[in-house]
Each structure stands twice: as structure tokens, then as C-alpha cells.
Amino acid sequence: MARCTMKMPEEFLLKISRLGDKTDEVCERVLNAGAEVVLKKVRTNLRNVISKETKTQSRSTGELEHSLGVSPVLSDKNGNMNIKIGFSEPRTNGESNAKIASVIEYGKSGQPPKPFMKPAKSASRKECMTVMINTLDEEVKSI
Template sequence: MAKASFKMPEDFLKKVSGLNNKLDDIVPRVLEKGAEPAVEKAKNNLSLRIGQGTKEPSESTGELLKAIESTKPEQDNKGNWMLRVGAPKSKDSKGVSNALKAAVIEYGKSGQPPKPWLKTTKSQSRKPCIEAMKTALDKEIEKI
């Protein structure tokens, strides 16, 4: 699965640090809300790239587009929270890996030029994701 990472703003990190023992309950919900704009933007960008600039009509079944999602938030061994947005390691109805199809569209292959959609998704969704996480965090803080 493709990976994109963002550095969190300082004011956001200060709010999070004041939550102490409730942090492990709140952070996954905030990250999931923050991933929603990235998932939508990824689906939009991918749909614009599928079949673009091909000599033959597209034979897309739409299975890759439907497979775009975010993973569940998890902590790594350093204590950092993360989730991924992209095509999971699942396969389509013909047994072709969705991650492979996504990578071929992103980076191209012999005879097929690259049509970047994930890199543009990262840059286009950064601010909306941060705003969604700020809003979700503020709502979680109000509940406390």
C-alpha cells in the first residue's frame, strides 16, 4: 500500500498533549475523521486518471476505485499513531492485486506512462485533513 506522512502542527500537538490518559481513546477517532478527506480526494484523483491517455477504451471495472480506503489507526513501536490511505493488499474478482494496479497507474510500466494520482492526493488533501482533525479534536475535547 502506498504511504503518505504529514508533520502535525505545533498547536495541534499541544492540544493533544493535554489529554493525558484519554489520548489512546481519542486519537484513533480523530485520525479516522482526518483520513476522510484524503480518501475522497484519492478516489476523485484516481477516477480522473483511469483510462486517461490510452489508445484503447478503458476496461476498468471500478473495483480498484471501490477498494480505496483507510486502514484502522495503529501505533508503531515508537508510540507514533498512523493510518494509511490507498489500495489495500486485497485482490479484485480476477485475482489481480489492487495495490499492483494502483502502483501501475501511479508509476507506469513499459508502454504505459505514469499517471500520478497518489502524490497529488497527498498535496491536495493535506490542509483539509488537518482541518478535519482539528475539528474532530475540538469536539472530543468538548465531550470531556
């Protein structure tokens, strides 16, 4: 059987050890800072694709854009902290916001796809990581 040993950089281990019992609070602030960057990009992309290049007059009410938001930070069964960007449910007419967003993102018969989530993820990745790293550094320095 193969064995693999990984060693963390000393600099990173020192930062983590300084956090101590405030790790969860700091992780939550770091994840929220990163989520705000991605949320802004998703909202901009969604605004740009709704009601554009349609054959018939748009019936957009703005409800989908207003339902876009960030979930609270939660831990999964493995102890990893996660934050999600998505749509709150339900709409006033009973439809699902997730369904409508999926139709816009991937299209349907007679309606071409107008991706807004995947491009936002790709475009905001570097900026999100930079913001999260800077926020972590500031939090560690303040402790």
C-alpha cells in the same frame, strides 16, 4: 556533546492533560476524520485518471476504485498511532490492486504515468490538518 531543550506550549499541554485516559480514543477519532478527507480526494483523483487518454479501449471494471479504503488505526513499535489509505487485496482475477495502482501512478513501458496518490496527498494536506485540529478541539471541549 550538544544539548537541546524543547518546551511545549502551555496551551497544548493543558489540552493534552485534559484528555487523560481517553487519549487513544480521541486520537483514533482525529485520525479517522483526517483520513476521510484524504480518502475522498484520492478516490476523486483515481476516478479522473482511470480510462482517460488511453490508446485502446479501457478494460476498467471499477474493482480498483471499490477496493480503496482506510485501515484501522494501529500503533507502531514506537507508540505512534498510524492510519493508512490503500487498496484491499486480492482482486477477483488474482492480480494485486497495489500493483495496478502503482502502474497507474508511475506508468510502465508504453504507458505514461497518471499520478493520483501524490497529488491527492499534496492537495488535501491543509484541509486534512484543519479537520484534525477542529476535531481535536471539539473532543477536548466535550471532556
